[in-house]
Amino acid sequence: MLNYRTFxxxxxxxxxxxxxxxxxxxxxxxxSKTNQLKSQDELDAPLPSHKAYIVRNYKTVTREQRERxxxxxxxxxxxxxxxxxxxxxxxxxxxxxxxxLQWAAxxxxxxxxxxxxxxxVLLEAFRDTxxxxxxxxxxxxxxxxxxxxxxxxxxxxxxxxxxxxxVNGGKYxxxxxxxxxxxxxxxxxxxLFSTLAEILHEIDPSKHYAxxxxxxxxxxxxNIRAVNIDPINVFDKKVVLEPFRVEDTPNSNPFKGNMDVxxxxxxxxxxxxxxxxxxxxxxxxxxxxxxxxxxANIKEVKSIADxxxxxxxxxxxxxxxxxxxxxxxxxxxxxxSVKSIVQEMFSYADGFTISLKKDGLANxxxxxxxxxxxxxxxxxxxxxxxxxxxxxxxQIVTIGNDSYGALSGRDIMALTMxxxxxxxxxxxxxxxxxxxxxxxxxxxxxxxxILPPGGHAVYIDMDRFLEGTDLTTEDFGGVGFTIELxxxxxxxxxxxxxxxxxxxxxxxxxxxxxxxxxxxxxxxxAYTKADIDYTVAAITELYKNKxxxxxxxxxRGRELSLRHFQSGxxxxxxx
Numbered sequence: 001m002l003n004y005r006t007f008x009x010x011x012x013x014x015x016x017x018x019x020x021x022x023x024x025x026x027x028x029x030x031x032s033k034t035n036q037l038k039s040q041d042e043l044d045a046p047l048p049s050h051k052a053y054i055v056r057n058y059k060t061v062t063r064e065q066r067e068r069x070x071x072x073x074x075x076x077x078x079x080x081x082x083x084x085x086x087x088x089x090x091x092x093x094x095x096x097x098x099x100x101l102q103w104a105a106x107x108x109x110x111x112x113x114x115x116x117x118x119x120x121v122l123l124e125a126f127r128d129t130x131x132x133x134x135x136x137x138x139x140x141x142x143x144x145x146x147x148x149x150x151x152x153x154x155x156x157x158x159x160x161x162x163x164x165x166x167v168n169g170g171k172y173x174x175x176x177x178x179x180x181x182x183x184x185x186x187x188x189x190x191x192l193f194s195t196l197a198e199i200l201h202e203i204d205p206s207k208h209y210a211x212x213x214x215x216x217x218x219x220x221x222x223n224i225r226a227v228n229i230d231p232i233n234v235f236d237k238k239v240v241l242e243p244f245r246v247e248d249t250p251n252s253n254p255f256k257g258n259m260d261v262x263x264x265x266x267x268x269x270x271x272x273x274x275x276x277x278x279x280x281x282x283x284x285x286x287x288x289x290x291x292x293x294x295x296a297n298i299k300e301v302k303s304i305a306d307x308x309x310x311x312x313x314x315x316x317x318x319x320x321x322x323x324x325x326x327x328x329x330x331x332x333x334x335x336x337s338v339k340s341i342v343q344e345m346f347s348y349a350d351g352f353t354i355s356l357k358k359d360g361l362a363n364x365x366x367x368x369x370x371x372x373x374x375x376x377x378x379x380x381x382x383x384x385x386x387x388x389x390x391x392x393x394x395q396i397v398t399i400g401n402d403s404y405g406a407l408s409g410r411d412i413m414a415l416t417m418x419x420x421x422x423x424x425x426x427x428x429x430x431x432x433x434x435x436x437x438x439x440x441x442x443x444x445x446x447x448x449x450i451l452p453p454g455g456h457a458v459y460i461d462m463d464r465f466l467e468g469t470d471l472t473t474e475d476f477g478g479v480g481f482t483i484e485l486x487x488x489x490x491x492x493x494x495x496x497x498x499x500x501x502x503x504x505x506x507x508x509x510x511x512x513x514x515x516x517x518x519x520x521x522x523x524x525x526a527y528t529k530a531d532i533d534y535t536v537a538a539i540t541e542l543y544k545n546k547x548x549x550x551x552x553x554x555x556r557g558r559e560l561s562l563r564h565f566q567s568g569x570x571x572x573x574x575x
Contacts, residue, residue, distance in 0.1 A: 049430035050525060053100070058086055066487055074555065074568035075483055077492055086490035087531055088523070092456045093317075094184070094357035094364060095523035098414060102361065105417035108143055109410030117143060118412035119403040120157050123179060125419040126167045126367070133343030140416055166346070166369040177388040178370040178377070180395050181405030181412075185317055185355025186219040188368040191399075192313075192353060195391050196277055197227035199380045212267050213280040213315070214259035215287035218500055220280075220315060222562050229277075232267060233287070233513030236260045240288050240515065241461065244451040246443035249436050253329035253452050257285030258297040265304055273308035278376065282315040283322040283345070287496065289517065290318075290454025292325035295333065295345065302348040311376035314352035319345065320359040321455030324428040338423050350374040358456070361418030361524060364411045431455065435522060437529060441536045447543050450517070457521040460539070462497060465518075466546060470574075473498050475551040478518045481542065483571050484549055489538035494519045499552070500564040550574070 040047060061084045073079035082088055088095070098106075110116035121140040128136035139157045147153060161170030167179045182188045200209055210230040213220070221231040240256050259281060268276055281301055284292045305312040323341040326333050333341060346352070351374065356365035370377055370388055380387040392402055400406045407415075421427065432455045439453035448464035462478040471477035478495040485491050497516035498504070506514065520535065542549070550571035557567030 046430060046433050047426070049426055050099075052097075059084060061086075061490055063488060066490060070483065070487060075479075075552070075571060076564075076567065076569055077482055077486070077494060078565050080486065080492060082492075084490075085486075085492050087492070087527070087535055089457070089491065089493045089520040089535075091494065092358060092521040092523055093355060094362070095521075095526065096357075096361050096363060096418075097523065097525040098361060098363070098418070099421050099525070101421060102414045102417045105140070105144065105413040106410045109408060109413045111409040113401060113404070115403045116409045116412070117157075118409050118416060119181075122181070122412050122416045123167050123169060123173075124157070125416045126179065126369075127162065127165065129339075129342060129419045129423065130346045130369075131165050131167070131343060133340040134337060136339075136420075138420070140420070143413075164372050166351075166371055168372055172372070176372055176377075176386050177392040177402065178372050180368040180391055181402065181407065182366040182368065182395075182399060183364055183406040184357055184366040185315075185353055186223060186366075187399060187406075188353040188355075188366045189220055189223040191368050191391055191394055192351075193223050193227050193229065195387070195394055196380065197229060199382060199387065199390070200229075200277055202382060207275060209275050209277055210267070210271055211278060211280055212259075212264055212276065213282060214257060214293065215282050215285045216280070217282065217286045217315070218496070218562060218564070220282075221501075225561075234260050234264050234267065235285070235288050235513070236263075237512070237515065240291065240450070246440050246451055249440060249452045253292065253325060255292055255294040255297065255325070255329070257283070257288050257291030257293045257454070259293070259301050261297070261300045261304060264301065268304070268308055268310070273310060276308070276310050277380075278311040278313050278350075279305050280313050280315060282317075284318045284325070284454050284456070286317070286456075288515070289450040289459040290457045290519075291450075292322050292329075292454060294330050295326050295341070296330070298345060298348050305350075305375075309375065309379075311350040311374065311379065312348065313376075314346070314349045314354075316346075316349075316352040316354040317358040318456055319354070320422045320428060321432065323423075324425070324432060325455065327425075338425055338428060342423065350376050356415045356418070359422050360415045361422050362411065362415030365407055365415040367405075428455075431524060434527070434529070434532065438520070438522070438532045438536070441532065442539065445536070445540050445543070447539060457519045459496075459517040459519050462495075462516045462518055465543065466549065469546055469549065471549065471551060473516070474504060476554075477549055477551070478516060479552040479569065480549040480571060481518055481546075483552070483569075484542055485538060488542075489534075491535055491538055494521065495564065499554075502563065505559070548573075 069080060110118055121143055124139045161172055162168055163172040168176055180191055210232050211224055212232045212234045214235050215233055216231040224231040284290050302312055319342060323338045326341050327338055351370045353368050354366060356362045377387055395402060435453050435455060438458045439449050439451060442449040443451055448461045450459040450461060466477045476499040478497045479499050482493050482495055485493060496519045501514045503511055503514050550573045553570045553572055555568045555570040557563050560567055
């Protein structure tokens with residue numbers, strides 16, 4: 001006999017089943033419509049990538065105040081106080097807003113003079129990033145979690161030996177040093193080129209040498225010239241300036257940063273392979289509008305280097321951005337991870353310099369790497385002395401002990417974590433997406449921006465921007481544009497053209513490798529679309545009124561090396 005409770009339950013179940021079966025078609029129709037919704041990746045808006053926890057408010061500065069500051073700092077962009085700007089696109093070097101994990105790592109910095117613990121995890125981060133691809137070991141996590149097992153730390157971190165790659169470990173880093181920590185990239189360049197010049201002089205003091213690059217940046221070229229070696233730019237100017245439809249930016253990329261391999265081989269044959277101590281490839285190509293270099297081009301350059309037994313080096317400041325471009329736009333790499341693409345890229349290099357203030361997401365740091373027993377080491381280790389020993393001696397006497405390289409222990413920990421953060425594809429998608437948005441907004445307004453954009457910056461072609469004015473190359477109109485942009489709108493940008501690259505001091509042949517750009521380098525994790533929109537509006541207003549852009553006269557320091565950092569300028573306004 002059923003009791004009331006049992007009867008109630010059975011009745012309700014029966015009613016539910018009847019309702020469920022009667023409404024099955026309606027339910028399936030609802031589910032079908034739900035499945036027709038766009039996914040989060042298909043919306044016409046990028047996925048949020050981060051949120052801000054610290055805000056720095058800007059000061060209100062009037063145009064009259066900026067005019068006074070400009071005059072008293074000789075109109076030099078590098079001398080204007082950053083605290084009195086609204087937006088600062090002068091450089092993406094060291095201007096990163098670090099992640100929470102980097103700040104956490106920074107608090108675990110060890111300031112010991114010899115072999116601080118950060119040194120060990122940094123070397124492992126280098127191995128993870130440039131050599132291990134999808135199989136990182138991440139011993140940094142031992143430090144981050146406060147591992148207390150002495151035995152485990154000894155076995156997994158402090159007493160491990162490595163050889164054969166870019167980062168020897170244990171006794172091999174003492175016997176054949178090949179990893180040199182520096183405060184920034186140009187210091188790494190100085191270590192490399194100054195040591196190389198000394199060795200070349202010992203080999204043949206009468207020979208004149210040259211180093212080809214798909215685009216020497218300003219400090220790179222200056223470091224090479226300082227040791228009486230010729231820096232040669234090897235790119236096709238027509239390719240860089242070739243028109244590209246703004247609407248095609250999300251879907252294709254012609255890799256305009258590539259080295260012109262035909263031109264490279266011609267230079268080697270004309271000058272002789274023994275006059276080319278190394279080939280240098282910049283990824284991405286900062287001097288050439290920040291354009292990426294394809295894996296196919298890296299392989300071609302490597303093949304030529306092998307053919308003539310010349311070491312191939314990278315200027316690897318923006319290696320992660322370059323890898324992301326390869327993943328997005330090069331056939332055969334769409335299904336590969338950024339980590340594995342980085343690993344393949346560096347498998348073709350014999351050494352590299354890097355500013356970790358870019359794709360290390362750090363505010364300070366750089367490094368020089370040599371492949372253990374690679375072509376460079378074999379060619380330039382003379383009289384039984386490993387070339388790494390020579391570099392290390394110079395590092396110690398000029399920079400600091402090899403385990404800190406003029407960095408604080410806190411800097412070392414922050415950049416160690418930064419190497420793991422920078423290869424996250426969500427970060428790279430947002431980073432490059434913001435740059436593409438900036439360029440697209442300018443392109444929609446017919447402002448002559450280089451398209452497609454690179455990863456770290458937007459470049460305006462000033463030759464086209466200034467069409468219709470009476471400004472000539474020697475009037476440095478790009479500098480005049482940066483002065484007016486700062487004066488009227490509190491935005492700082494950087495001329496990378498005839499003024500910065502010393503067009504008036506160069507030979508006709510050297511002038512062929514100088515483009516006329518103004519660069520807007522975007523600090524990592526710092527700016528939003530609102531900042532970009534303000535910048536686009538300011539540039540557009542100047543473009544509409546470009547007749548007000550002044551000629552610029554160098555009032556002091558025309559002959560200085562890297563004069564854009566230190567010379568005095570004077571705008572000449574037309575009445």
